[in-house]
Amino acid sequence: MTQFNTNCSVTIGPILRKDWPFLSEVELSAAQLFKDSPYPELASSAACTGDAVEQHFATGGLGWSAKTAEGALAGFIIAHRVGASDLHIDELSVGADYQGQGIGTSLLDHCIKEAKPQSFDALFLTTYSDIAWNGPFYARHGFEIIPTETQPYWLRDIVSREIAAGANTQSRIAMRLDL
Numbered sequence: 001m002t003q004f005n006t007n008c009s010v011t012i013g014p015i016l017r018k019d020w021p022f023l024s025e026v027e028l029s030a031a032q033l034f035k036d037s038p039y040p041e042l043a044s045s046a047a048c049t050g051d052a053v054e055q056h057f058a059t060g061g062l063g064w065s066a067k068t069a070e071g072a073l074a075g076f077i078i079a080h081r082v083g084a085s086d087l088h089i090d091e092l093s094v095g096a097d098y099q100g101q102g103i104g105t106s107l108l109d110h111c112i113k114e115a116k117p118q119s120f121d122a123l124f125l126t127t128y129s130d131i132a133w134n135g136p137f138y139a140r141h142g143f144e145i146i147p148t149e150t151q152p153y154w155l156r157d158i159v160s161r162e163i164a165a166g167a168n169t170q171s172r173i174a175m176r177l178d179l
Helices: 017-036 041-044 050-059 101-117 133-140 151-163
Strands: 002-004 009-013 062-068 073-082 086-094 124-129 172-178
Touching: 009 101, 017 050, 017 073, 017 086, 017 172, 050 073, 062 101, 073 101, 086 101, 101 124, 124 133, 124 151, 151 172
Parallel strands: 086 124
Antiparallel strands: 002 009, 009 062, 062 073, 073 086, 124 172
């Protein structure tokens, strides 16, 4: 486990099975930021439901949590392997009470640190270009937008599914960070 000196002292470590039921709570808490965004409908949606989380880890998915000294789950990041050399970030969420304290950055940095020795070539994700804590946040950490025509087929499939589920076609983007 790694101790980070954010504004809120947290410890980053693997997501434990006992944490699984709380991931959707943190995700929904984090999503409250969307209430005042162009996408208020996202404030009430959570992808990290019980079955989805169980399937994620049963199929080799990776994940790390940020916990306070008291053991409260402040945030998490989950990702899955794609092929032999790519890692796709599925979700990065920080609970509303812990936002703005560097925990999201700590989780992202930890994911990058863990990915490098596992011989991943790149990290990928999908996000919104027009929300400060989405595309611009990842760009500050070195991620670059991937034009649709150069996206790997599997990433185009993810974006297509997200758009079919209601994501905004104009602002939904895919990003990559070379490791």
